[in-house]
């Protein structure tokens with residue numbers, strides 16, 4: 046997968062529902078050179094019982110039949126399907142039908158035992174595996190799954206950001222919390238990072254802007270749900286795009302990519318220099334501030350005062366928020382920043 050110049054697109058229905066549905070959507074998607082994998086859910090983890098849970102083995106059979114038929118990916122290679130696996134039995138059945146690209150769903154990534162078992166089932170296979178983030182905003186759980194899979198020798202790994210399940214999702218089906226996948230990239234800089242705007246948005250109106258945000262954040266690719274007749278879809282109807290709408294989206298994304306300059310604008314360099322200088326100054330000031338905290342700690346200790354001084358802290362916060370407002374700074378940001386600094390100051394004083 047290459048970083049951003051040519052985003053790696055995965056598209057297809059949330060669930061495989063019939064031979065015709067799979068054939069129609071495959072026919073429309075395989076002609077697009079940007080589409081590298083066709084997705085289709087075969088086993089569907091449903092939050093509540095009673096819904097459509099996927100067709101299982103017959104869906105794999107249709108994928109194999111299509112792979113052996115006349116359709117090809119746009120680059121001339123055989124069709125490539127991927128599906129969600131949630132157990133080693135799923136992996137084994139897929140391998141029997143020559144399906145060798147998979148994703149771990151959010152619910153499976155949350156379960157280290159299952160990640161390990163699936164990893165074992167894939168050992169030595171050279172299959173491609175996409176690891177969705179866990180349901181909760183827990184970076185360590187996501188990283189842990191990736192580490193377990195790396196340990197069993199799976200090389201063709203990628204992470205998929207599908208948003209996080211929160212009490213308040215801020216209008217999304219799953220809150221994007223973009224800082225988490227960016228932290229993941231910092232920990233695993235060579236791991237391709239894919240965004241799934243369909244499960245973040247939960248609504249087809251949001252797919253374009255979420256996709257563009259992901260490209261702005263240098264994601265390597267996107268996984269988008271596409272269904273020949275979204276209104277009739279058995280799962281995730283509100284978020285699936287028609288093949289025509291998806292093709293229009295791909296054109297927009299390609300325009301966005303090709304319009305980007307090959308090298309950075311020369312005006313950036315002096316501005317970045319100023320940012321570097323300011324950051325260095327901020328750190329020097331923070332170091333001075335922590336030194337003052339140490340001196341204050343000594344005085345408090347000698348005069349038998351407690352470290353945490355509620356009134357003083359509330360007064361400090363009120364004063365800084367007043368200044369933040371005069372300086373046109375976001376109050377929430379300043380509040381979090383000061384809380385972090387104060388927290389460190391307390392730690393220094395308690396040392």
Ligand code: PEP
Nearest residue numbers: 059150151152177207244
């Ligand atoms: C899906 O991709 O259809 C799916 C169920 O995803 P998630 O695990 O992200 O909910």
Ligand code: MN
Nearest residue numbers: 059270280281
């Ligand atoms: Mn879905």
